[in-house]
Each structure stands twice: as C-alpha cells, then as structure tokens.
Amino acid sequence: MSNARERIFRRLQQAETGIQIDYDSTFTTNIEMTKAERIAHFCERMTSVSAEVHVTAKDQWLTKLKGIVKEKQLNNLLYAAEGPLGDALTATWTDEDLPPLISKSADIDEWKDELFFGIDAAITSSRAGIAETGTLVIWPTEQEPRTYSLVPPIHIAVLYSDRLYTSFEETIKKEQWRGGMPSNVLLISGPSKSADIEQTLAYGVHGPTELIVLLISE
Amino acid sequence: MINNKRVYPDKPTKVYFFGTCLVDLLYPEAGVDGMRLIAREGVKVIYPQNQTCCGQPAWNSGYREQARAVARQQMSCFPNNHPIIVPSGSCAGMMRYHYPELFKGEREETTVQAFAQRIFELTEFLVHVLKINRQDLGKPIKVALHTSCSARREMGVAEEHERLLAQLENVEIAQHMRKEECCGFGGTFAIKHPEISAAMVEEKSDALLQENPERVISGDCGCLMNITGHLKQRESRLRGQHIASFLWERTNATDS
Amino acid sequence: MQQTVDFQNRSHNALGDPQIRKNFRSAMDGLIQKRRQAFPEREALEQLRWKGEKIKANALSKLPALLAQLEENCVKNGIQVHWAETVEEANHIVLDIMNRHDAKQLIKGKSMVSEEMDLNHFLEQHGIECLESDLGEFIIQLINEKPSHIIAPAIHMNRLQVAKLFNEKFPEIPYTDDVDTMTRNARDILRRKFYEAPVGLSGVNFAVAETGTLCLVENEGNGRMCATVPQVHIAVTGIEKVVEKLSDIPTLLRLLTRSATGQPITTYFNMINAPRQSGEKDGPKEVHLVLLDNGRSRIFQDAELISTLRCIRCGACMNNCPVYARIGGHAYGTTIPGPIGSILEPQKSGLDELGDLPTASTLCGACAEVCPVRIPIPKLLNRLRFEKNRTDETGSVKGAGSGREWKEATLWKLWQILHATPPLYRIGVKIITRLRGLMPTQLGPWTSVRKAPRIAKKSLHELAQEEGFDHE
Numbered sequence: 001m002s003n004a005r006e007r008i009f010r011r012l013q014q015a016e017t018g019i020q021i022d023y024d025s026t027f028t029t030n031i032e033m034t035k036a037e038r039i040a041h042f043c044e045r046m047t048s049v050s051a052e053v054h055v056t057a058k059d060q061w062l063t064k065l066k067g068i069v070k071e072k073q074l075n076n077l078l079y080a081a082e083g084p085l086g087d088a089l090t091a092t093w094t095d096e097d098l099p100p101l102i103s104k105s106a107d108i109d110e111w112k113d114e115l116f117f118g119i120d121a122a123i124t125s126s127r128a129g130i131a132e133t134g135t136l137v138i139w140p141t142e143q144e145p146r147t148y149s150l151v152p153p154i155h156i157a158v159l160y161s162d163r164l165y166t167s168f169e170e171t172i173k174k175e176q177w178r179g180g181m182p183s184n185v186l187l188i189s190g191p192s193k194s195a196d197i198e199q200t201l202a203y204g205v206h207g208p209t210e211l212i213v214l215l216i217s218e
Numbered sequence: 219m220i221n222n223k224r225v226y227p228d229k230p231t232k233v234y235f236f237g238t239c240l241v242d243l244l245y246p247e248a249g250v251d252g253m254r255l256i257a258r259e260g261v262k263v264i265y266p267q268n269q270t271c272c273g274q275p276a277w278n279s280g281y282r283e284q285a286r287a288v289a290r291q292q293m294s295c296f297p298n299n300h301p302i303i304v305p306s307g308s309c310a311g312m313m314r315y316h317y318p319e320l321f322k323g324e325r326e327e328t329t330v331q332a333f334a335q336r337i338f339e340l341t342e343f344l345v346h347v348l349k350i351n352r353q354d355l356g357k358p359i360k361v362a363l364h365t366s367c368s369a370r371r372e373m374g375v376a377e378e379h380e381r382l383l384a385q386l387e388n389v390e391i392a393q394h395m396r397k398e399e400c401c402g403f404g405g406t407f408a409i410k411h412p413e414i415s416a417a418m419v420e421e422k423s424d425a426l427l428q429e430n431p432e433r434v435i436s437g438d439c440g441c442l443m444n445i446t447g448h449l450k451q452r453e454s455r456l457r458g459q460h461i462a463s464f465l466w467e468r469t470n471a472t473d474s
Numbered sequence: 475m476q477q478t479v480d481f482q483n484r485s486h487n488a489l490g491d492p493q494i495r496k497n498f499r500s501a502m503d504g505l506i507q508k509r510r511q512a513f514p515e516r517e518a519l520e521q522l523r524w525k526g527e528k529i530k531a532n533a534l535s536k537l538p539a540l541l542a543q544l545e546e547n548c549v550k551n552g553i554q555v556h557w558a559e560t561v562e563e564a565n566h567i568v569l570d571i572m573n574r575h576d577a578k579q580l581i582k583g584k585s586m587v588s589e590e591m592d593l594n595h596f597l598e599q600h601g602i603e604c605l606e607s608d609l610g611e612f613i614i615q616l617i618n619e620k621p622s623h624i625i626a627p628a629i630h631m632n633r634l635q636v637a638k639l640f641n642e643k644f645p646e647i648p649y650t651d652d653v654d655t656m657t658r659n660a661r662d663i664l665r666r667k668f669y670e671a672p673v674g675l676s677g678v679n680f681a682v683a684e685t686g687t688l689c690l691v692e693n694e695g696n697g698r699m700c701a702t703v704p705q706v707h708i709a710v711t712g713i714e715k716v717v718e719k720l721s722d723i724p725t726l727l728r729l730l731t732r733s734a735t736g737q738p739i740t741t742y743f744n745m746i747n748a749p750r751q752s753g754e755k756d757g758p759k760e761v762h763l764v765l766l767d768n769g770r771s772r773i774f775q776d777a778e779l780i781s782t783l784r785c786i787r788c789g790a791c792m793n794n795c796p797v798y799a800r801i802g803g804h805a806y807g808t809t810i811p812g813p814i815g816s817i818l819e820p821q822k823s824g825l826d827e828l829g830d831l832p833t834a835s836t837l838c839g840a841c842a843e844v845c846p847v848r849i850p851i852p853k854l855l856n857r858l859r860f861e862k863n864r865t866d867e868t869g870s871v872k873g874a875g876s877g878r879e880w881k882e883a884t885l886w887k888l889w890q891i892l893h894a895t896p897p898l899y900r901i902g903v904k905i906i907t908r909l910r911g912l913m914p915t916q917l918g919p920w921t922s923v924r925k926a927p928r929i930a931k932k933s934l935h936e937l938a939q940e941e942g943f944d945h946e
Contacts, residue, residue: 004767005557008713011771012538019777021535023528025721030518045738108756109705116669133739145756150698168724178685178720183551183751184702187743192695194657195735196610196626198497198633199504202657205609206664207695207742235943237934239893243903244927246934253943265938267945268896276886278837280859284890291894319853367838396503400796404836411482411834412919417489417800418836419923447924 027173031132033166038131039217042164045134049190050203051211061158061214062092065123068156068212069099078102078115078122078152083143085125085158108147115147121154128171129164129215130187136213137171138186146184155208157188161217226346227301232262233343234302236292238309239271240439241460248439248460252305252340255466259348263303266295272304274312277320279406286320293317293326293333302336303343305462306438307369310339315372339369340462341378341437352469354386361464362392362431364422364445366438367400379437379461386468392429396421403444419448427454437461481830484805494630498802501629505793508736509844526729527848529722530784533683537774540683540716541765547686551748553761564766565596568675568708571762572602575706577672583690583697584608585677586624586787587710587766590809593675605671607664607696609657616643622803624810625734625789630802664696674700674758678711679786680726681763684719688763690744691730693737698744707758709746713765714774714783726786729846733788769822769872776870778857782817784847791841791851797834806831813841817854824873825862832858903933 033041043053056064069077079089081103093101102119104111127139136157140146149155165171168187172178177185192207203209233256237249253263269292276285292313296302304310314337321330344350363379370376383391402408402418423445426434434449434456436442446458459467488494513519533540545555558564564587572580580597582588582604594604594615606615610627613636614620621627628636637651640659647659676697680689688709690697701707717726731737750757773782792798792812803811808819808828816835820828832855841851861869862877869875892899906913910929917926932940939945 004559004563007559008557008765008767008771009538009541011767012541012713012774015771015775019531019535019780021528021532023525023532025525025529025719025725027721027724029724049741104755106755112669116665135739135743140754140757142753142755145754146698146702147756150695150702168727169721172720172724181685181687181745181747183746183748183754183757185745185747186698187739187745188741189739189743190741192693193741194609194694196608196613196628197636197653197656198631199501199626199629200633200653202654205657205661205694205696206607206668206699235938237938242934243906243929246930246932246937249934250937250941253938253941257943263943265934265943265945267900267935267939270893270896270899273893276889278856278859279886280856280861280863281883281886281890282860284886287890288893291896367836367840371839371843398840400836400838400840402796402836404838407833407836409919411485411797412922413482413486413489414797414800414834415836416923417495418796443927444924447920447927450925451921451923 027169029167029169031167033131035161038164038166039161039215041131042129042134042215046190046213049134049193051134051190051213053213053215055215055217058216058218061216062088064214065156066095066098069121070097072121072154074099074120074154076100076102076118076120078104078119078148080124080143080148083125083141085123086143089123108145115151119152121156122148122152123156123158124148126157126159127163128175129159130166130168130171131164132167133189135168135187135189138188139182140184140186141182146186149186149188150207153204153208154210154212156212156214158214158216161215164215229259229347230261230301232264232300234296234300235263235265236269236272236302236304236309236313237265238304238306238439240443241305244443245439245460248305248463251460251466252303252462254470255344255350255462256303256348259350261348264300268295272309272312273320274309274316275405277312277316282320286324289317289320293330296333296336299336301338301343301347303338303340305340305460306440307339307366307373307375308438308440310337311368311372313337339373339375339437341382342373342375345378345381351385354388354468355471356386356388356468358388358390359433360390360392360431361433361435362394362426362429364397364401364426364434364436364441366436366441369437370398382461382465383435389468392431394429395425397425401441401444403440405440408444419444423448423452423454427456431456433464434458435461435464480807481805481834484807485801488801488805493632494802495800497630497632498799501626502793502799505735509733509790509793512732512736512738522725522729523846523848525725526786526846527784529717529725530786530847531781533717533722534714534774534780534783536718537713537716540718541713543683544681544686544716547683548763551686553686553688553748553763556762556764558764558766559768561591561766561768564591564710564764564768565593567764568593568710569597569600569602571706571708572597572673575672577706578602579671579673580604581667581671581674581700581704582606582611583674583676583692583700584611584627585675585710586809587677587712588675589621590768591710591766605667607667607700609660609694612660612664613639620804620809622811623789623792624787630804668699668703671704673706673708674704675708675710676700678709678715678763679730680723681711681716682720682723683716686747687720688746689723690742690746691727691740692744693741695742698742701744701746702757705758706760706762707746707749708762708764710764710766713767713770730786730788733790733844733846772870772872773821779821779854779871781849782821782854784849785814785818786847788846790844790846794840794844796838796840797836813851813855814849817851817858820858820873821871824876825858825871826873826876829862829873829877832862900935903935907931907933
C-alpha cells in the first residue's frame with residue numbers, strides 16, 4: 001500500500017497553509033502536594049471510584065493481604081514468583097487457612113483457560129502512583145505480564161508511597177519515560193466500569209470487578 | 219471569543235446609535251428607550267437615518283457578498299470617531315467580530331478593524347462606560363431574564379445584563395432552568411429547521427413559565443420575537459420586553 | 475437534495491418520539507453537569523483549553539513530518555504500519571490481516587474510525603464475524619444500529635429498553651432491568667469471546683510521534699482485552715491523531731476525560747509501544763496500525779478549516795448542543811453527529827451530499843465554548859454555509875457551490891438592494907408600518923408554533939426624528 005502512503009504524503013506536503021505554531025509542551029502543572037496530601041488524595045480518589053485502599057506499613061502489608069484474601073474467601077491468588085513481590089510472598093505464605101499461591105512461568109497461551117476461568121485474584125507490583133487522579137502505573141514485565149491486572153476478577157496492587165507522584169506530568173518526567181517504556185504501560189484508576197446503560201454507573205464490566213491497593217506508607 | 223478583557227473608554231460627549239432592523243420594524247420603543255438611557259447621562263446621541271441592517275442574515279446564510287454590500291452601507295453612516303451603541307448582542311457581535319472577518323483581504327480591512335473597535339453592546343456601555351445606577355421607582359416585580367447566546371458567548375455581556383437588573387431594588391430575577399440554553403431562534407435556522415426550532419422555543423418557554431415571572435426580559439429582539447410569539451400562541455399572559463425599555467420604565471420619574 | 479429531505483425526516487421522527495426526547499435530554503443534562511463540576515475554575519480551564527489547542531495545532535502544523543516520525547518509531551518498536559487513502563483500502567488492509575491468520579472472528583473495542591469504515595458490514599460480507607465489546611456498542615449491535623453518540627453509543631436507549639432487548643436476544647438469561655445485573659450478564663457473554671477471538675481491533679486516541687506510542691482511553695477494560703489477549707491487535711485511526719511529544723499527552727488526557735464525562739481520568743489509560751517481546755508471556759504477537767486519510771488531507775489544505783482536525787472526540791460539543799439534545803445522534807445520519815459532525819462530515823462526504831448539516835445550528839456557540847481544543851465550530855459552520863452557496867470555482871471544499879439555488883440567491887440579492895439603498899429601505903419600512911393591518915397572520919413555518927410578530931406603528935427611524943435625536 002505504499003501508493004496510498006505516497007499519495008497521502010504528497011497531498012499533505014502540497015498544502016501551503018503557512019501555519020506555524022511551535023508550541024512546546026512541558027511536564028509541568030501548577031499542582032503541588034506534600035507527601036501526606038498525596039497519600040490522602042490518592043486514597044480519596046481511589047475510594048470515590050469504588051477501589052479499596054489499605055494504607056499499611058512495610059512490615060505489615062503481608063498480614064494485611066492475608067486478611068483480605070481470607071475475608072474475600074479467595075480460592076487462589078495468582079502472583080509472580082520471580083517478580084518484585086515474589087520472594088516475600090513465597091516466604092510468608094505458610095498459614096494453613098490461606099488459599100494457594102499460583103505462579104506460572106509458561107506463556108499465557110498455554111494456560112489461558114485457567115487464567116480466564118480459574119483464577120480468583122492476581123497480585124502485582126506497581127511502578128508508580130499518581131495522587132491527583134488516584135491512579136496506579138502498572139509497568140508489565142516478563143515476570144508480571146499485562147493480563148494479571150486485567151483478566152482475574154480481583155486485582156490487588158502493591159504501591160510504595162515513595163513512588164507516589166502528584167501528577168501524570170511529574171510521573172513521566174521523574175521516571176524518565178521518554179528514555180524507554182515497556183511494550184505496554186497502563187494507568188489504572190479503579191475497577192472496570194461502564195455507564196453505557198442509562199448513564200448508570202456499574203462496576204466490573206470486562207476488567208477486574210474489584211481493585212484493591214496496598215499502599216505502603218513508609 | 220469571549221471578550222472579558224476589554225478596556226473601556228471614559229464617558230464620551232457623543233455616541234452613535236445603531237438601532238438594528240428588528241428594533242426598527244418591531245420594537246422601535248426599545249431603540250428610543252436605549253437612546254433615552256444614554257442621553258439621560260448627558261451624552262449626545264446621534265441616530266443616522268441611513269442605517270438599515272447590520273448584514274447578519276446574509277452573513278449567516280453564506281451570502282457574504284451581499285452581507286458585505288450592506289455592511290459597507292452601515293459603516294458609511296458613522297463617519298466620526300464616536301462609539302457606536304447597539305441594543306442587541308447579536309448585531310453588536312456581527313459588527314464587532316464578524317465585520318473584520320467579512321472584510322478580510324478586502325481593501326477596507328484596516329478601517330473595518332478600527333470600526334469594529336467602536337462597537338458597544340448597549341448593556342456593556344451602560345455598565346462600563348456610563349456606569350449608570352439609577353433608583354428603581356417601580357413596584358415590586360418578578361422577571362425572568364433571557365440573555366441571548368451572542369450577548370452571552372460572543373459579546374460576553376451576560377453579567378452586565380444581570381447587573382443592570384440587580385441594581386433595581388424592587389425587581390426579583392427568577393432563575394430558570396437551563397437559562398444558558400439557546401431559545402431556538404437562530405435567524406434563518408427557524409425557517410430552515412422549523413420543527414427543531416419549535417422544540418427549542420417550547421422548552422425555553424416551559425422553563426420560563428415554570429418560574430412564574432411577570433415579564434421576560436431580553437437584550438435581543440430576535441429572541442424576544444421568538445419567545446413571545448410562542449407564548450402568545452400558547453395564550454400565556456407572560457409578556458416580553460427589551461431590557462432598555464424595562465430599565466427606562468423602572469427608572470424614569472416622568473414617564474412611568 | 476435527497477440528504478436534506480432525509481435529515482428533515484429523521485429529525486422530524488426524533489422530535490416526535492417522546493422516549494428519544496426524554497432519553498437524550500436527561501443524558502445531556504447529566505453530562506453537562508458532570509463536565510462543569512470537573513472544571514471548577516474558569517481561569518484554569520481556559521488555560522488548559524489554550525494548551526490543548528496549541529498542542530493539536532502544533533501537531534497539525536508539522537503533520538507530514540510527525541507521521542513519518544510516528545511510522546519510523548512504530549516500526550522500530552515492531553508495530554506494522556499501514557496507510558489507507560480511502561475506507562475501502564483500510565477495510566482491505568484489515569481483511570488481509572484477518573485472512574493471513576485465517577481468522578474468522580474479530581473482537582472490537584470502541585472505534586469511531588471503524589464505524590467510519592463501516593468495517594463490520596464489510597468483514598461480514600467476507601464471512602468474518604465482528605463482535606463489538608464496548609457495552610454500548612454491544613447493545614446497539616444487537617439491533618443493528620449505529621452509535622447515536624461518540625462516547626456513549628447507546629445513549630438513545632433507556633434501561634428498560636436495554637432490558638427488553640437483552641431478554642429478546644438472550645432468552646436463556648432470566649429477565650432483569652437491574653443495570654448491575656445486565657452489565658454482569660454482558661460480561662459473561664463477552665468473556666468467552668475475548669478468550670476465543672484470534673484478532674482484536676481498537677481505535678487510538680493519541681499516537682505519540684517521538685516514542686511511537688498508541689494511547690487508548692477507556693473505562694470498561696474491553697479495549698485492553700482486545701489489545702492484549704488475542705494474538706493479533708489491529709489499531710485503526712485517522713492521520714490527525716498524531717501528536718509530537720509524550721509531554722503533550724497529560725494535557726490532552728486531562729481535557730479529554732473531563733470534557734467527555736467529567737471524570738478526572740478514565741479507569742484505563744493504555745499506552746501500547748510494541749507487540750509481545752521475546753521473553754514476555756502475553757500480549758499480541760503482532761500489532762498493526764492502520765492510518766486512514768479518507769478526506770482528512772483535503773481538509774488539511776485549508777488554513778481555516780484545518781482546525782476541524784484538532785478534534786479529540788470528547789463529545790462535549792454534542793452534549794452541550796441544544797439541537798443535538800432535541801434530535802439525538804441518529805438524525806444526523808453520519809458517523810459523527812452533533813456540531814463537530816456538522817463541520818467534519820460535510821467536508822469528508824461533500825457539501826453536495828451533506829450540505830444541509832451546517833444549517834442545522836442556531837450558531838449559539840455552546841459547542842465552541844466547551845471544546846477542549848477550541849475549535850471555532852460556529853465560525854466553520856458559517857464558512858461551510860458560504861462554501862455551499864458560493865458561485866466561483868475556487869472553493870477547495872468538496873461539493874462547494876452545489877447548494878446555490880437561483881430562487882434563494884435572488885432573494886438575497888433583493889435583500890441586499892433594499893438594505894444598501896437607505897431611501898428605498900425607509901420607504902419600504904414606511905409602507906410596511908402603515909399597512910401593518912394587512913400583515914398576514916400566517917407566516918409559513920414561523921407561525922406553526924408562534925403568533926406572527928406585530929409590526930410597529932412607526933419605525934425607529936421615525937421615532938428618533940420625532941424625539942429630536944440628531945441624525946448626524
């Protein structure tokens with residue numbers, strides 16, 4: 001279809017609209033927040049869209065997680081044994097009344113059935129968070145594939161508050177996204193939702209029905 | 219498009235008045251009252267007899283050549299450098315913002331730009347230049363204000379309309395539903411798409427009637443003609459009045 | 475003009491349908507309110523809109539260079555780029571990809587460009603099943619309708635109408651009119667499809683030239699499903715969606731979601747940079763980007779009309795349009811309805827076909843007031859009205875001059891003579907005022923819902939003289 005390409009470009013290059021704009025956007029906003037404000041704002045935004053946020057300490061989050069898993073009566077929890085949370089989870093997942101942790105090293109295609117119809121919940125790390133909008137930045141890796149935050153009905157995400165930025169602008173800048181991004185970057189702000197029927201908000205359409213954030217405050 | 223940074227001149231000694239064709243034919247008392255309001259503040263008002271129509275109907279219908287010919291005729295009526303006061307947001311918007319577009323690339327381009335700077339919508343002139351504040355002499359009354367879309371969005375004078383009514387002590391302004399929504403006039407729109415226009419004026423009138431005002435006030439005669447024409451059809455007793463006439467009626471000691 | 479009759483008929487039908495009137499009115503009122511709350515500070519909003527305009531205008535001013543850069547970076551990242559001058563070409567590109575994979579099923583996320591292509595219809599003719607997965611699109615696909623709004627495709631239906639439809643189409647599922655349950659049912663139906671489909675298709679909200687990133691904005695997660703689960707992901711978009719820098723994105727995203735539905739952000743903002751890399755365990759093995767022209771490069775030629783291409787498809791202009799709120803999206807008969815559709819579609823299809831749409835506006839300016847990238851829609855409607863009636867041959871717009879009618883042109887000529895000849899005008903006015911008693915009480919369509927206006931006894935010209943106002 002190179003002909004189409006050439007014809008389109010020829011027409012675009014022919015145009016002599018003489019318009020020059022040269023506007024250069026920057027990664028700045030006039031929003032400023034202290035760390036406490038960032039945490040408060042993040043929680044407020046997340047809860048307003050029906051996500052659960054648990055602010056917890058570094059040595060407490062696993063206990064918190066276990067409580068949630070039991071309370072939700074999950075049958076299993078998908079995690080990445082080789083991922084950033086892997087060691088901690090594997091090492092402490094010893095209680096008898098906990099559902100099994102599931103870790104996979106094969107391509108999704110080989111266990112797609114289980115992913116779609118057998119997994120109750122998945123836990124992933126977060127690359128960053130955005131306070132202004134109550135957003136998780138998920139940066140999938142070989143260990144933590146993108147479908148973990150998408151297919152299971154419950155997505156549990158762990159976010160360290162030193163990675164909680166004020167705005168999207170600040171996040172891109174401080175994390176130097178222009179220097180390189182993975183195949184897929186996701187901003188997630190709550191559980192899946194729709195208002196396509198009579199403008200009435202319903203949660204849990206095609207993505208997770210529940211989003212649970214463990215925000216580690218120190 | 220919204221002009222909220224206009225720098226207003228000091229009170230002039232003389233102004234021109236551009237009455238508009240609708241006022242000329244249907245609401246002449248609004249024109250007279252507008253001129254009286256200005257003259258009462260000690261400003262001499264000149265009404266050139268060669269004025270006709272600002273040209274907006276042709277401009278909005280895509281007949282630019284015809285609009286230009288008529289616009290040229292209007293501009294020739296106001297040779298001296300006095301402000302030109304227009305008792306209509308829509309005609310004022312035409313002369314202030316669309317004349318320069320209409321004459322873009324024409325030989326008069328720069329003169330037209332200067333001409334456009336002299337255009338003032340009546341209420342903005344009363345508020346910002348004449349700074350009028352007269353005592354309300356009328357009996358208590360509840361009115362609804364319909365600000366035209368061009369007054370609101372093009373000339374940016376919705377607040378000036380409200381301020382003038384708020385100055386009147388015995389006047390209560392009834393806030394109606396969706397007061398920022400168009401009444402459905404739109405010039406030739408009402409002829410080309412009569413059913414849509416009808417649906418719009420019906421709902422606008424419903425909203426106005428719901429607040430039970432004794433009068434509906436507007437700064438634009440197009441909207442007034444549309445709304446009151448429909449109200450009459452419904453046999454409603456609610457009447458319309460141009461804001462200039464209402465202000466004159468409320469503040470003029472000898473005439474009311 | 476057949477199209478004129480069609481538009482009149484469709485709007486007539488919509489106006490006469492109380493259910494449609496009610497559904498749109500209440501939906502639009504809600505959306506207007508939500509947008510307003512999302513922008514509490516006027517000054518900040520104006521600043522943001524100004525930035526949005528500059529970002530998109532900047533991108534358009536460098537469009538050929540940015541498209542080349544986008545292509546280069548996408549290819550570098552492993553995304554396959556295709557160019558389509560027409561919808562036919564775009565459809566064939568998609569079909570070829572499907573055939574190469576021997577794929578008989580396509581699962582679709584929301585894409586207005588695929589609507590523009592009429593892709594579903596085309597692929598079905600070639601034996602390929604297309605399934606819409608956005609809840610609103612899914613609903614209207616069941617009754618073979620087109621979206622009536624670009625953000626909320628099924629906004630013309632209410633809860634009970636949807637419940638009835640689901641019950642007809644899926645009799646095995648117990649009847650419910652509870653929105654949560656209906657949503658859950660749709661989830662279950664579509665989950666199986668996401669699982670099975672070999673190819674997924676989506677649109678693109680912004681394409682970043684400097685990084686080769688495709689951005690998708692959505693709430694439901696179906697867009698992510700389509701772009702993540704199948705082995706192949708096809709993204710279709712218009713050539714005007716490219717922006718220069720990654721730093722342009724946060725501003726546009728802020729404007730888009732707030733203007734559209736009043737949300738500070740959508741649930742998902744999906745940035746796609748590459749297909750599945752070696753070592754990665756999921757994601758499509760192939761990502762294709764189809765860049766469609768279909769008249770956009772023609773719009774691009776005109777220094778004024780080019781601003782049409784700034785549109786980021788938020789739908790705020792339709793939400794705030796008093797005409798759209800009365801007649802709904804289907805009456806326009808175009809892919810994109812409402813104010814933006816009334817300037818975009820006639821430029822694409824030609825004024826000979828859609829020349830009536832630019833007249834379907836009171837020029838009230840509500841659309842331009844809310845547009846996040848400050849497209850001067852009323853000004854462009856006015857321009858197209860001019861293009862439609864122009865007599866010279868220089869018009870660059872498709873179908874320019876096609877609407878000129880001898881009768882109308884003569885009337886305007888007479889109007890001009892009357893208003894450019896003051897003595898004639900004054901005599902005319904004098905005659906009308908003196909004969910006002912003879913004025914007809916029926917004035918065509920005007921008096922269908924109004925009484926005729928009353929001519930004054932004396933004109934302002936006369937009263938001004940009587941009152942002693944100077945005339946020079």
